Amino acid sequence: MTELLTSAQMRAIELVAIESGEITGLELMERAGQGVVEAIFEEWPELAGKEGEKEGGSAPQPAASPRDISGQMKKQVAPRRAVVLCGPGNNGGDGFVVARLLKARDWEVEVFLYGDVETLPPDAKQNCKRWLEFGSVLPLENNLETSTMEADLVVDALFGTGLSRPLLDLGQMLLDICEQRAVGSYTPAAQRQGASARVVAVDLPSGVCSDSGRALCEAGFKGLEQNVAATRAVEADLTVTFHGMKLGHVLGAGARYCGRTVVKPLAIDGCHPTGGLVTLVECGRGQSLGKASQNHKYSHGHALVLSGGHGKTGAARLAARGALRIGAGLVTLGSPRSAMYENAAQLTAIMLHQIDGAHGVSELLEDERFNAICLGPGLGRGMDTQAVVIAALKARRATVLDADALTRFERDPQVLFDLLHQDCVLTPHGGEFAKLFPDLAAKLAAPALTGPAYSKVDATREAALRAGCVILFKGADTVIADPAGRCSVNSAHYERAAPWLATAGSGDVLAGIITGLMARGFSPMQAAEMGAWLHVESARTFGPGLISEDLPEQIPAVLRRLEPEG
Known part of the structure; x- marks a missing residue:
């Protein structure tokens, strides 16, 4: 289980280890x-060169003679150059260590400090003094354009x-640095022609x-989408964090600012965070999705x-296909009379039953073998939809x-709650979430003026508590929470990016997958987490060109990868 830590939880872990x-x-x-x-040279081996790091970060050795044994002049390679921006806290202390270790590899290193050496925390000040044995520290207010270029x-x-406040005085400077980032080659020759440096963030890009x-x-700005100067955060190529990933690496625009995130261990036990723990949804080999050989379909x-109704049936069929592919023993599509022929022409393994209105739903559900229901995809937003949802929930x-089963209640969400x-799971995207929880959506959309800022985790947890059931708040950062406070992302x-899911009908398939898992006996939280993971993996298995009809057909390949070896 991978834990996603808050800044407070990480500080507590380090403090316990030190104390x-x-x-x-x-x-x-x-x-x-x-x-x-280590992460820099693992990401870009060409930067490591042939020189190894000198033990303990000692002073660089004199350069070898430019002549080889035959007396011929050797071609000299220009040393690598780094600019290290250090802050007024312990993150800046990490930066001084990085500067010293790069200097020990014969890099040319310039260090800029935001703040005053004398006000640094004790450990950061000590590492600053160690660096001063090898180089100078310049005030960050200097013009960095020449150095970074x-x-x-x-x-x-x-x-x-x-960070707990905006980068008011540093913001434009950092944006200028990021705007210089090269698109192509990072060789020194290319840099001299106008390309710029790779940007590496320690723990998290500043401003995020x-x-x-x-x-x-x-204050006074509405965010990055309206005014790029309002947010002022570093956009890194690589982010190196420690001990474990933080929520900011996967929520909101964090992943975009981070570029790529690598976790490096600190080899500490520390303490195990308890309250408010958020986990990363993961599935591995041996996940219990198989079927026992002695079972039958009703098992x-x-x-x-x-x-x-007629002309609005595709979404429900996508959901039904997802439920069947994930292993529900039987799947029935309940269709109004007006859409029976339309649905019948498209279905084979999925059964079809005529249902007209709330009374028909109640009548069919007298059969207790129907143990999971999916409502909303293509259902429409008329009064009939509200009555059907009420009948099903009863x-x-x-x-x-x-989808429609949620938005139909936007005028008075409390009726639904x-x-x-x-045993319910709600699966809203951002627009549907705003209709059911307008106050929470407004807090999430408001400019983040101080940190820790209100997050998608906060909003989803509050929504789950209010609704009394599991909420799956969709997005690239899908957050899943239950009323007891359990939460996962x-x-x-990064390597799990699946932009092809931004296609009509993909959410309907997800709803069907979760329904099928619940029909198989998984709890609402388990079904939501596993369904969201399988949804992404199915998209990644297919790749570019994906349309929603492709998603259920990739599920068998994903399930095969989960089967235990042997």
């Missing part, structure tokens, strides 16, 4: 700096996870809130998916509500 005598603050800083340098690497060690992934804004449940079966029960970022 227990397991490690000192200076040792932690040294390990962090070493981790950053000639550098191979810019290290952002300004604020990391400790560690707990929300949001760039902190100046794996009977899912009911309700269809809209049957107290495992229920997934999506009063009917929901603990299904991150489709």
